[in-house]
Amino acid sequence: MQIYVVKENDTLDSISAAFMVSAEDIAYDNQIAAPYPLAVGQALLIPTDEENFQKREVYVNGYAYPYIRNEVLTETLPYLTTLSVFSYGFTPSGNLIPPKTDDSRLLHEAWQQGVAPVLVLTPFDESGMFNNYLISEITHNMTAQQNLIDQMFLVMEEKGFAGIDLDFEYILPEDRVAYADFVANVRAQASPKGYFVSVALAPKTSANQKGLLYEGKDYKLLGAAADSVLLMTYEWGYTYGPPMAVAPINKVREVVEYAVTEIPTEKIDLGIPNYGYDWTLPFVQGASKARTISNVEAVQIAIEHDAAIQFDQTAMSPYFRYEKDGLQHEVWFEDVRSLKEKFQLITEYGLRGMGYWQIMRLFRANWLLLADTFDLHRPIE
Template structure:
């Protein structure tokens, strides 16, 4: 795999000629939104195909997979644009296999809300081991409230071999964690039992594979109560064959000179769960300080600590796929950033004629631009180099896998990079 960074004078045709890959395939594989007006600093992932196939009359995805001794899901991972349509076109070329150096399999988790566009979900599912559905809110009395009907999502996940996971949190519908509800749950065993039983009933009824419990702002004062709750939940869920995970957003504090995190003994929690997802999602805040979303140099400090408290094979590295656009000057608590995808960021840079820069320690892309009202903006985003660096941490730390917040939009380059580095674990016997 090569990550080409667009230089002055580069065009999509010159890049195509240099790497001997058709323009149409470069665009499809990278989801390039601006092929006729590339931005300086934009990334394009180059992976040479090992086996190509030209579609013949009567071919189906299944027949092509069978002929080449691969799975249909592998074909969809290598050609995700095929998920957008029901037919194959005679004469079109699809990739059977890429030239890659995959050495291991990882598990992947994708978080989604129930209102995800079905086309986006279907395109994402071949890349997922687990689909975590963010749809259930716990009350202080142990009841569980669901926001939307997620029956179709659960069935689609199973159709594609992704294990559907029920996520339970104390977040309000506005996305704010309710500390009073959390306190009441953690300090009332009878409420915990009600909550566990209600979750169990939902999992049975809807056919979930397991549960993912979201906990925020874990401190040294609350960790013992959380551990006791997880112990109760673990005994009940595991006795019925359900997998139990916990999503943790390590509390970080940032000042002008450094970023720190509270060193908590997370081993008290890990013994009761099958996986711990360390999420960098707490940095993905629209009112946050303009910066890279969990810079790799700071992330390493956290991971170095984590691997000494939790067996690495239980850990998932949480990655957020979004970038943010801030108007300047930034006013703490008042300036609201706009969440954007990498393709959004690329188009902004291209339309404004500004180069995309790259911060090496943070492994994140950024640039400044001035809008039509003459207001200066700064954009921080993740490009192919950013995703490559974070995906590489999974192998470096021997983690179980990657967790993506969220899959509400399909990040073509991100999945392309993951697909070239790792095999994707499947739990439901479909691949």
């Protein structure tokens, strides 16, 4: 595979001729719809006969809501090791709350394609909202904790889950050790049953980093407690923040550099965002709200408004500006160039693999680049 950046006056046919690759293959791999318009600065993945003989094996996880479109799910599963079903919640007494949409279809499709389904546990209450009180209660009330663990195992056995992912955020500093003990307790009871346990970690760059997102997450303790960890290396650019890259590689690298000092590299998965944001300018703190878009949609917006896509050499991320209805917009997203940078970081540090938040929107070029770069660890052959 090669990456080509579209220049002025390029057409799909001219690129096809230059690489001696069919225009249909380029269009399909990059999800370009007829009449095949292109944006200046757009990064295209070009299929070639060259084969990478020095691939290393990685674990690949994808998060999905139970209502994911079936055609997206079935096309994505061949590139995954595990499928994390988002999400189960719980009550203060430890009663498990299933997703509002039945997840049986996801588990069936996953096992059919040799992918291990994972039960994601998040502190969502009965209304489906995040509830910080639940974290304190379940980490300190051992009766409720054991009830939750028992109920998880019952559901996992009934439905066929292969593992558990603990996705707890905004843990209070005073619950730091208790939360790590909870993770360790889940793993101690899960391992004899053949289940694995992963834990999601906020993107810290030091042990004493301040902020509610960070203080309750102890990398060393959680790295020891779980079978694997996911570094949530995204959301620098986010819905309510100013325009910037969602996962700037310079910031991602800082997190990885700290993580490997606390956690064995063979336990670490790098978080990768499968989305971008469209901000209306000017940005006003407390008032502005970016719109979440797919990476494919971002390119379509650039084409529609004749905007040239730029590439930030520090963040190693694509972006552009356009005008609509008299208002300026700024868009940041991921393309095969930014993803290649993240793949190189995984290789450089010898990380276990990666986890995608989330796979609801198909980005075919990402999966093709992934398969060209790595060998996929499959739990079931």
